[in-house]
Each structure stands twice: as C-alpha cells, then as structure tokens.
Amino acid sequence: MNTLQQKYKSQIEELVKTTRRLGKIGYVTSFGGNLSIRADEDVVAITPTKVAKRKMKFDDIVLVNMKGEVLYTAPNRKPTGETSMHLNILNKRPDAKGVIHAHPPILTGFAAAHSQLLARPILPEPIIEVGPILNAEYAEPVSEDLAKTFNPVILKTNAWLMNNHGITICNCEGIGRTLELLEMLEALAQSVVVALACGKVEEIPKDEVKKLENTIISRGLPLPGLPGYNKSLCTLYFDD
Ligand SMILES: [Zn+2]
Numbered sequence: 001m002n003t004l005q006q007k008y009k010s011q012i013e014e015l016v017k018t019t020r021r022l023g024k025i026g027y028v029t030s031f032g033g034n035l036s037i038r039a040d041e042d043v044v045a046i047t048p049t050k051v052a053k054r055k056m057k058f059d060d061i062v063l064v065n066m067k068g069e070v071l072y073t074a075p076n077r078k079p080t081g082e083t084s085m086h087l088n089i090l091n092k093r094p095d096a097k098g099v100i101h102a103h104p105p106i107l108t109g110f111a112a113a114h115s116q117l118l119a120r121p122i123l124p125e126p127i128i129e130v131g132p133i134l135n136a137e138y139a140e141p142v143s144e145d146l147a148k149t150f151n152p153v154i155l156k157t158n159a160w161l162m163n164n165h166g167i168t169i170c171n172c173e174g175i176g177r178t179l180e181l182l183e184m185l186e187a188l189a190q191s192v193v194v195a196l197a198c199g200k201v202e203e204i205p206k207d208e209v210k211k212l213e214n215t216i217i218s219r220g221l222p223l224p225g226l227p228g229y230n231k232s233l234c235t236l237y238f239d240d
Pocket of ligand 1: 101
C-alpha cells in the first residue's frame with residue numbers, strides 16, 4: 001500500500017463500500033456515475049474511469065488534489081472524466097464531504113422530463129434532510145460546460161437533477177450518508193410517480209414548511225445549500 005493510501009485508508013474504504021453499493025442497487029449501469037470524498041483539505045479520493053462500480057477495489061481509487069493533479073493512481077487507472085465537476089462542487093461547497101453523480105432510473109426520468117416537481121415541498125423527510133431538488137441545464141458529459149451548469153444551483157441546495165442525464169448530490173457528513181440520502185430521493189421520486197398515477201401531487205403548505213424549518217434549527221442541522229446562503233426554508237420553496 002502506498003503511503004498516501006495508508007494515510008487515507010478509512011476514507012478510501014468508505015468510498016469503495018459506497019461505490020459497490022451504488023452499483024448493486026442499480027443507480028448506475030456499465031461504467032456510469034462517479035463518486036468522490038474529501039479526504040483532507042487538499043486531497044480528494046475519487047472513482048476511476050472505466051471500472052464497473054460494483055467491482056470497485058481499494059487500489060482502483062485515485063487520489064487527486066484540488067487542482068486535479070493526480071497524487072496516487074494504480075498504473076492502469078485514470079480518475080473519472082468528471083473530476084473537474086467534482087472539484088468544482090468541493091471548491092464551491094467547502095462544507096461538502098461527499099459527492100455522488102448517478103443515474104437512478106426514476107430520478108433520471110424526472111430529469112428527462114425537465115420536471116421541477118421535486119423542487120416542491122412534498123414529503124417532510126427529504127425537505128429536512130436534503131432540501132429541494134433543483135434542475136441544472138443539460139451539457140455534454142465529460143465537458144467543462146457540465147461543471148458550469150451547476151453554478152446557478154450549487155450554493156442553493158444539496159441535490160440537483162441534470163436535465164436529460166441524471167442527478168448529483170453532495171452532503172456534509174460523508175459518502176455513505178450521501179448515498180443514504182440519494183436513496184431517500186429515489187424513493188421520493190417513486191412516491192411522486194404513484195401520486196401522479198392517483199391523480200395529483202398535493203404540496204405541504206407554507207405554515208407547515210415553517211414548522212419543518214423550526215425542527216431543522218432545533219436539531220442543530222444546517223439549512224440546504226452552502227451554510228449561511230439560504231436565509232429560510234420557506235424562501236427556498238416559496239421564493240418570497
Ligand atoms: Zn452521468
């Protein structure tokens with residue numbers, strides 16, 4: 001084991017475990033999706049390109065610095081082509097510890113429809129734990145433009161649909177927790193599909209969203225987005 005791998009062993013292990021789980025639950029297919037974890041102030045552990053997520057191993061994980069320079073890689077591995085997208089998020093969101101980009105089928109359906117329904121207050125837990133799922137414009141995968149499409153939403157919230165592509169989520173607690181929250185969002189999307197099949201989606205009213213905001217504050221949790229950026233949950237959902 002390389003000295004850097006030794007130093008960041010626990011973070012790399014957490015990333016491998018989460019990456020394999022992401023593959024097993026079918027949120028990515030083939031070589032799709034990518035994950036990163038902030039291992040240190042200037043060290044990011046990130047998944048490699050062209051390795052199936054469910055087969056990921058400790059030595060496959062690449063270590064880069066915030067400039068994107070490779071600090072460690074196995075001889076036959078290269079960091080994901082979306083490395084600059086991950087570094088853009090970690091740079092603009094110093095609170096974020098883990099970032100996942102994936103293609104969960106139901107959420108990706110909402111992205112294909114450019115639906116803004118998931119930005120509405122529908123179920124309490126996703127409101128408390130993640131916040132609204134906003135939409136980012138389409139851009140070609142593995143391009144500098146893709147990283148830029150996130151700029152309008154990156155400070156406001158923790159998860160955004162990438163139109164005609166998939167979803168990206170970041171979280172301040174680590175990569176394992178980021179995946180748990182992504183699973184919560186896919187379940188939300190499933191429930192919304194059922195609600196639509198039943199006729200319509202009813203929103204949680206503003207005074208009840210205000211109560212959820214009080215719960216967030218009383219639990220000492222951060223509001224969605226860059227800490228300090230959003231003044232209130234109601235403003236975020238109702239834009240007043
Ligand atoms: Zn993708």
